[in-house]
Amino acid sequence: MKTVRRLVYGEILTAVAFVLLAFLALFSFFDLIDELSGLGRPSLLQPGERYTIADALLHVALLLPSRLYELMPIAVLIGTVYALARLAQGSEFTVLRTSGLGPGLALRLVALLGVLFALVTFAVGDYVAPWAERQAQLFKAQFRGGISIGQTGAWLRERAEGTHTSVNVRALAPNGELQGIRLFVFDDRGRVQQTVRAASGSIDAEAGVWRLRDVERQRFDDPQRTLRETLPMLDWPSTLSADMLTVALLKPERMRTLDLFQYVQHLQANEQTTQRYEIEFWRKLFYPLSCVVMVVLALPFAYLHFRDQGLSAYVFAGILIGISFFLVNSVFGHIGNLQGWQPWLAAAAPSALYSLLSLAAFAWLVLRR
Structure with missing residues (x-):
């Protein structure tokens, strides 16, 4: 034999x-x-x-x-x-x-x-x-x-107590810097509480924050007026890691099996559609x-x-x-x-x-x- x-x-x-x-x-x-x-x-x-x-x-x-x-x-x-x-x-x-x-x-x-x-x-x-x-x-x-998907980049969602945030990153630069960041914060009723736009930023995983630069922020706390402010820097608390963002920017068929599984779990936890992944x-x-x-x-x-x-x-x-x-x-x-x-x-x-x-x-x- x-x-x-x-x-x-x-x-x-x-x-x-x-x-x-x-x-x-x-x-x-x-x-x-x-x-x-x-x-x-x-x-x-x-x-x-x-x-x-x-x-x-x-x-x-x-x-x-x-x-x-x-x-x-x-x-x-x-x-x-x-x-x-x-x-x-x-x-x-x-x-x-x-x-x-x-x-x-x-x-x-x-x-x-x-x-x-x-x-x-x-x-x-x-x-x-x-x-x-x-x-x-x-x-x-x-x-x-930079690395990007389509015309608008990657979209992620993050839930916190009483609010949920939609995160959009247009591209990921070769040095790991985030480009074209947009954040939309909603309350439990689906009303916009604030929007944040930043030209660039980086992720500090140890501190659990995104360090945003050249920030334009709008608040809608007062129904009578909108509060606008421009900030050179802003630390935004977030549990989204660099690996999670990289996974979102890669094609699903190019991901590791474990990364795909974790990304599906993240989408399910934030009540997003997971069929494709x-x-x-x-x-x-x-x-x-x-x-x-x-x-x-x-x-x-x-x-x-x-x-x-x-x-x-x-x-x-x-x-x-x-x-x-x-x-x-x-x-x-x-x-x-x-x-x-x-x-x-x-x-x-x-x-x-x-x-x-x-x-x-x-x-x-x-x-x-």
Whole structure:
């Protein structure tokens, strides 16, 4: 069995590594082309420095872990289909079957390798990719002015005794400074008590305050008049941390699983909608398991015959299956968000569907043919 495992795993690992390397090279080339338009842009932190080709290559290199995380399942599918089909084409898999490699043993053999791929995908997606993505954004922000989402930036909400505050931060500067801060304080009846606008600020986590600069403050305590004041500095008590703000400025799919869970808890505590982030949380949990689904999808190709069609046709079929899986996975996520489905159902349904289809195809090929 050790010899069989060495043969099958060696073929699959080699094929997957080759496919993954090819995909990473292709997508890195596309990323580099996108970065060429920014060459020559001046740095905001280091006067005199400009965005060079070396900076573009560094930015592309920092995006590689995220690309690897995204491409791993489809690379596993294509590589496994190629490896198993090649073994079948050379009659090596037929020899293994006549030597005692039954369907159940073959399924268990590739499933164990799929678990290994899933662990690697989880480690990269939960530890390496979020850190690298954050560094890439901070690095690029030196030449673009800050990290932001859309036109208005990040919105957060914080509840306190008798009041609740809506917080808007337009962007996060490369040095960690907050830019374009707006605070709206409401009472229990939903009436505005005061608004605060600040050009910039920083978070002092130890003191539990936001240190705001160039502040314009409006109070509505007196219904007859509005009190306006301009302050050079203002310490605003807040429990919102820098990590929480950074999480809000990152795309949900780029967050760590723990950060997503904590952010969902924060949104629930402040009575904000969590559907989108809950779906992304469950997708982060189920996405590595798609590697197991991919190797199970590839296993029926080892039981096909190659008299009429060549190896390339089966590899192309594997690519189409992989693309369809990711399309269905994405569509289920959007539909689940729009229709208010259970987050775990919207995230798990595509993997469960394709697992059943692959097991059905495997059973039909083995038992009926």
